[in-house]
Amino acid sequence: MADDGLLVNFSVADQILSTKPVFRGGRWKERLTAKKAADRRHRKPHTTKSSIATSGDINQPTKPDDDVPARLPKRQKLDEPPKSHTNPRPNATSKEVISSLFSYNPSSTTVASKPESQNQAPTTPSNAPLPDGISKFTDLGLSPTISSHLLTKLALKAPTAIQRSTITQLLKEDSDAFIQAETGSGKTLAYLLPIVQRMMHLTALEGKKINRDSGLFALILAPTRELCKQISIVLESLLRCANWIVAGTVIGGEKKKSEKARLRKGLNILVATPGRLVDHLDNTEVLDVSKVRWLVLDEGDRLVELGFEEDVRRIVQELEKRSDVVNSDVVKDAILSLPTRRTTVLCSATMKMTAQRLGEISLKDAVHIKADFFDDLEGATAERSRETAFLAPAQLKQSYIVVPPKQRLVTLAAFLKHTFARKGSVMKAIVFFSCADSVDFHYEVFARKVAVEKTGRVPKASHNDSDKENGKPASSSTTNISQATVSHSSILASTPNPTLTIHRLHGSLTQQTRTATLSAFTRSGDPSILFCTDVASRGLDLPNIDLVVEYDPPFSSDDHLHRIGRTARAGREGRAVIFLMPGPEEGYVELLRQGYRDGIGRNLIRTEAEEILKKAFGNAEASLAVDQKPSAVGAGWSERAEQWQLEAERWIVDDTAKAGEMAKRAFVSHVRAYATHVARERAMFDVKGLHLGHLAKAFALRERPGHFGRNAKVELKKGGHRGEHSSKEAVGAQPKSKSQKMELQQPVIDGQDARRKMQAKMKEHLAAAGEFNIG
Numbered sequence: 001m002a003d004d005g006l007l008v009n010f011s012v013a014d015q016i017l018s019t020k021p022v023f024r025g026g027r028w029k030e031r032l033t034a035k036k037a038a039d040r041r042h043r044k045p046h047t048t049k050s051s052i053a054t055s056g057d058i059n060q061p062t063k064p065d066d067d068v069p070a071r072l073p074k075r076q077k078l079d080e081p082p083k084s085h086t087n088p089r090p091n092a093t094s095k096e097v098i099s100s101l102f103s104y105n106p107s108s109t110t111v112a113s114k115p116e117s118q119n120q121a122p123t124t125p126s127n128a129p130l131p132d133g134i135s136k137f138t139d140l141g142l143s144p145t146i147s148s149h150l151l152t153k154l155a156l157k158a159p160t161a162i163q164r165s166t167i168t169q170l171l172k173e174d175s176d177a178f179i180q181a182e183t184g185s186g187k188t189l190a191y192l193l194p195i196v197q198r199m200m201h202l203t204a205l206e207g208k209k210i211n212r213d214s215g216l217f218a219l220i221l222a223p224t225r226e227l228c229k230q231i232s233i234v235l236e237s238l239l240r241c242a243n244w245i246v247a248g249t250v251i252g253g254e255k256k257k258s259e260k261a262r263l264r265k266g267l268n269i270l271v272a273t274p275g276r277l278v279d280h281l282d283n284t285e286v287l288d289v290s291k292v293r294w295l296v297l298d299e300g301d302r303l304v305e306l307g308f309e310e311d312v313r314r315i316v317q318e319l320e321k322r323s324d325v326v327n328s329d330v331v332k333d334a335i336l337s338l339p340t341r342r343t344t345v346l347c348s349a350t351m352k353m354t355a356q357r358l359g360e361i362s363l364k365d366a367v368h369i370k371a372d373f374f375d376d377l378e379g380a381t382a383e384r385s386r387e388t389a390f391l392a393p394a395q396l397k398q399s400y401i402v403v404p405p406k407q408r409l410v411t412l413a414a415f416l417k418h419t420f421a422r423k424g425s426v427m428k429a430i431v432f433f434s435c436a437d438s439v440d441f442h443y444e445v446f447a448r449k450v451a452v453e454k455t456g457r458v459p460k461a462s463h464n465d466s467d468k469e470n471g472k473p474a475s476s477s478t479t480n481i482s483q484a485t486v487s488h489s490s491i492l493a494s495t496p497n498p499t500l501t502i503h504r505l506h507g508s509l510t511q512q513t514r515t516a517t518l519s520a521f522t523r524s525g526d527p528s529i530l531f532c533t534d535v536a537s538r539g540l541d542l543p544n545i546d547l548v549v550e551y552d553p554p555f556s557s558d559d560h561l562h563r564i565g566r567t568a569r570a571g572r573e574g575r576a577v578i579f580l581m582p583g584p585e586e587g588y589v590e591l592l593r594q595g596y597r598d599g600i601g602r603n604l605i606r607t608e609a610e611e612i613l614k615k616a617f618g619n620a621e622a623s624l625a626v627d628q629k630p631s632a633v634g635a636g637w638s639e640r641a642e643q644w645q646l647e648a649e650r651w652i653v654d655d656t657a658k659a660g661e662m663a664k665r666a667f668v669s670h671v672r673a674y675a676t677h678v679a680r681e682r683a684m685f686d687v688k689g690l691h692l693g694h695l696a697k698a699f700a701l702r703e704r705p706g707h708f709g710r711n712a713k714v715e716l717k718k719g720g721h722r723g724e725h726s727s728k729e730a731v732g733a734q735p736k737s738k739s740q741k742m743e744l745q746q747p748v749i750d751g752q753d754a755r756r757k758m759q760a761k762m763k764e765h766l767a768a769a770g771e772f773n774i775g
């Protein structure tokens with residue numbers, strides 16, 4: 001504290017306060033007030049109400065610490081900050097009072113459960129391949145060629161439960177199907193295997209195998225380019241045992257001319273995003289869908305949520321109109337064993353109304369295939385799993401941390417440090433944020449170059465913009481990665497192995513950057529973190545994710561299941577942690593419990609934020625505190641945590657133009673995104689209950705941004721939120737144009753109305769798929 005001329009940090013600990021500060025400058029009255037306050041603290045150390053805690057209304061309960069005196073000293077205002085003996089800051093603004101991390105925080109309303117080791121019972125994985133002896137791929141009717149390819153080339157020994165049910169069904173019958181199974185249970189292969197096997201048996205004229213000229217037989221639709229690419233990779237790996245079958249993609253992101261050329265050359269299986277396919281149906285004559293006999297709609301609920309319902313309806317209509325089954329005038333090449341009717345398969349991990357709506361458009365007399373690993377087991381567990389629509393993988397270890405808003409940033413830093421410091425325990429983690437601006441902000445906070453570290457080494461920083469700054473052409477793929485990846489981080493600065501790579505992913509990045517980032521994160525064998533929005537929550541099969549952190553709670557419990565489903569896939573272990581704020585947000589714990597097979601979440605544990613901070617900051621040598629300030633000598637964990645926070649805040653103050661603006665934008669977008677939680681969960685995530693002053697600290701801001709000032713607060717209190725804004729901002733895109741920036745500052749409108757309008761806009765935005773860059 002003493003190094004920072006502008007700080008009046010009321011809650012630093014005894015050791016630091018043992019030296020009385022000398023106040024110079026300013027008017028004598030103010031010096032006297034400051035001196036008296038310091039004397040009082042010196043006599044009886046306690047925490048006092050910070051300026052942030054006193055300003056504006058506080059909807060969350062903010063309890064002072066026990067030792068706060070009945071009458072609180074007035075907020076100090078110093079025209080000139082007390083001059084420090086050590087490190088006066090030249091650009092310090094006057095009249096600044098800095099709120100302590102540890103005073104006036106709201107208290108948690110839930111009770112801690114037992115510690116992890118006693119609490120978490122070992123569980124059988126629920127999305128794993130079936131155990132030896134229960135089922136083999138050959139038992140399901142798959143040919144020896146495919147079965148041996150699965151075993152020898154793809155190292156897949158046995159099917160998962162959903163694969164067993166789906167493959168048997170789709171191999172023997174042509175009826176439509178709705179496949180529903182938990183995340184990471186292998187749904188992709190479940191629908192691909194029977195399609196490929198049946199296509200392997202199609203024969204063209206004179207008993208010859210089919211080839212690329214024989215026609216398009218299968219269409220697979222998925223909501224995002226990333227998912228389409230992923231499906232296409234699995235398909236290609238499968239087709240290595242049937243190389244006469246040709247597959248391809250039309251997903252946008254490249255010239256339509258190249259896609260048309262690909263279609264002209266001929267494909268037997270096409271993976272596409274709905275928007276792009278409709279475009280080709282309208283404009284590419286050479287695209288012949290008359291022989292399509294399999295239509296797969298993957299991530300069905302997401303297709304609807306992203307506004308593809310109409311596109312899917314169009315595609316289904318076109319398939320019917322142009323089908324050679326109904327159109328006798330279509331010239332047919334004889335393809336033996338081609339089914340007489342089209343089979344439509346809808347896949348979803350959740351049984352939502354949205355998926356059902358898509359089912360109404362596309363399915364006829366569909367079979368509902370819903371398999372569970374525990375169907376083969378007897379007893380109560382199996383009973384419960386049959387009753388429940390959708391559950392988290394049984395082997396996934398979930399925990400929650402209740403963190404007051406002021407401590408969120410430092411607790412995240414501490415948590416990540418502690419997690420990655422234990423070498424080998426976690427190699428890859430995903431951290432979910434509510435919006436792109438927040439991803440960018442946190443990426444920069446953790447990637448920022450720390451001046452001098454405890455080790456005395458100046459770290460090698462390969463910052464994201466280095467290529468741009470060096471004026472190098474931005475053409476290579478490394479440049480794309482470098483825009484979203486940094487290999488130096490302040491998180492592990494003081495650990496023996498300080499290399500941690502941070503990647504970021506959100507819809508405002510270019511498609512090339514996103515592709516390069518995902519591929520770099522996937523390939524990386526070193527400790528790495530992916531900071532992302534929900535763009536990475538659905539369907540993506542990123543290998544070996546050990547940990548999912550929901551730093552910002554999901555917008556719906558379905559989103560939660562998809563997010564945590566990025567770990568604990570195909571029977572592997574995984575951990576998921578969610579950050580909740582004290583108060584109504586703790587109601588979410590009950591929802592987490594309901595996602596367990598036992599219905600009570602016996603294995604759900606609570607981790608104490610204080611424990612995390614102590615672990616990260618407790619050891620002076622290996623602490624996260626980033627410099628060697630005299631005040632840090634002999635300080636305890638809380639002082640070092642304060643110092644880490646102050647360091648981040650100083651970074652913002654010193655670079656208001658760039659870092660400061662970014663932090664403000666992140667704060668504003670975050671609050672707006674917060675208002676978009678689904679209606680049934682909004683009582684837990686009520687934007688009116690946010691303490692904006694405290695929350696600002698989570699963005700390293702010493703006060704809430706100006707245009708989020710008094711008026712906004714009053715309006716929030718009345719029942720609105722920061723009203724009208726572009727949906728793009730709600731999901732986190734940065735305001736690029738002047739008009740977008742203006743929107744950020746528009747007046748508040750009625751709460752209900754604003755919410756409705758924002759949701760409509762969000763829908764519009766998602767339909768346009770700006771977040772997903774869908775073609």
Ligand SMILES: Nc1ncnc2c1ncn2[C@@H]1O[C@H](COP(=O)(O)OP(=O)(O)OP(=O)(O)O)[C@@H](O)[C@H]1O
Pocket residue numbers: 129156157158159160163181182183184185186187188189349538539540541565569570
């Ligand atoms: N039979 C199997 N044995 C072992 N691993 C498998 C098997 N089938 C699939 N997998 C692996 O399981 C992982 C998850 O598969 P997939 O992406 O198809 O799951 P999903 O059910 O579609 O998940 P989500 O709902 O999250 O999209 C992949 O890495 C895949 O290679």
